[in-house]
Amino acid sequence: MRTKSIKYFQYKIAIEHSKGQSIRLGYKCVEILLKKVMKQLALALLIQVCFSSTIQATQIESKSLEELVLESDFILEVFVADVYGKDRYEAIIRNPEMETGPSLENRIILNVCVKDVFYKVKSIDIPSCFEVRLWKRWHLSLGSILEYKSKEVLLLLKGEGLKFVHPGHFIWPLDKKDEILELIKKRDTE
Numbered sequence: 001m002r003t004k005s006i007k008y009f010q011y012k013i014a015i016e017h018s019k020g021q022s023i024r025l026g027y028k029c030v031e032i033l034l035k036k037v038m039k040q041l042a043l044a045l046l047i048q049v050c051f052s053s054t055i056q057a058t059q060i061e062s063k064s065l066e067e068l069v070l071e072s073d074f075i076l077e078v079f080v081a082d083v084y085g086k087d088r089y090e091a092i093i094r095n096p097e098m099e100t101g102p103s104l105e106n107r108i109i110l111n112v113c114v115k116d117v118f119y120k121v122k123s124i125d126i127p128s129c130f131e132v133r134l135w136k137r138w139h140l141s142l143g144s145i146l147e148y149k150s151k152e153v154l155l156l157l158k159g160e161g162l163k164f165v166h167p168g169h170f171i172w173p174l175d176k177k178d179e180i181l182e183l184i185k186k187r188d189t190e
Contacts, residue, residue, distance in 0.1 A: 060168050065176070069183040072165045073158040074126065075119035077177070078112035081129065083149045085109065085142045096143030100136050108134040108145050110171075115152065119184050124160055132157070135167035154180060 069075065085093035088105035100106050113129040120126070132155065134145070154172040156165040164170035172180065 060166070063166055063169060065169075065172075065179065066183055066186075068156050068165055068169055069119075069180060070187055071158065072119065072156040073121045073124075074117070074155070074162065075180060075184065076112075076114055076126070076155045076157065077116040077118065077152060077174070078114055078155055079152050080110050080148045080150065081113050082111040083108070083142070083146050084111070093142065096141065096146060098142040099140065100134070101139045102137050104136070107136050108140060108142055110134070110145075110148060112155065118154075118181060119187075126162070130162060132162065132164070135164065138167070 063071075085095070085098040085100075086107050086109055087093055093106065098106055098108075100108055110132045111129065112132055114126060117126060134140070148171070152174055154174065154177060156170045156172065157163060158165045
């Protein structure tokens, strides 16, 4: 069935106005217009979902704790002295609403002080306090990470720059300490 145009209904409204049917035709005109607009919006939404959501998704490979311990150059117990953000100019940001993500150049920083070294594979000196940068592609706000401030955690790091061993799983709570120590022993015997 062919849909009649808006102009047709405007013409019919003008002709039928004297017969008292203009209101009924006016409603029909609005109904057709809404159907056309809704089809266009639905198509635009479908295109947006199909093309942008897959591009914007940030996914990383999942790894077991054992794999992470094997890949780590350093396993440390640290005290998180401070949590703050830095922009692309390295200026410190304290606003809890500051965000990170794929299109942003902000970073969330943990300023940590070493309490204990459980594993050290390289002959690199570990400073007593240093900064650890969280992966900037995570969609996070500074406020969501502030809970780590003044807490003790375990860090799994690698390389001379003391970088995270894996973007998603390098900070572990102290209740994983015994399990990690067992995995270190297992690593040393292999």
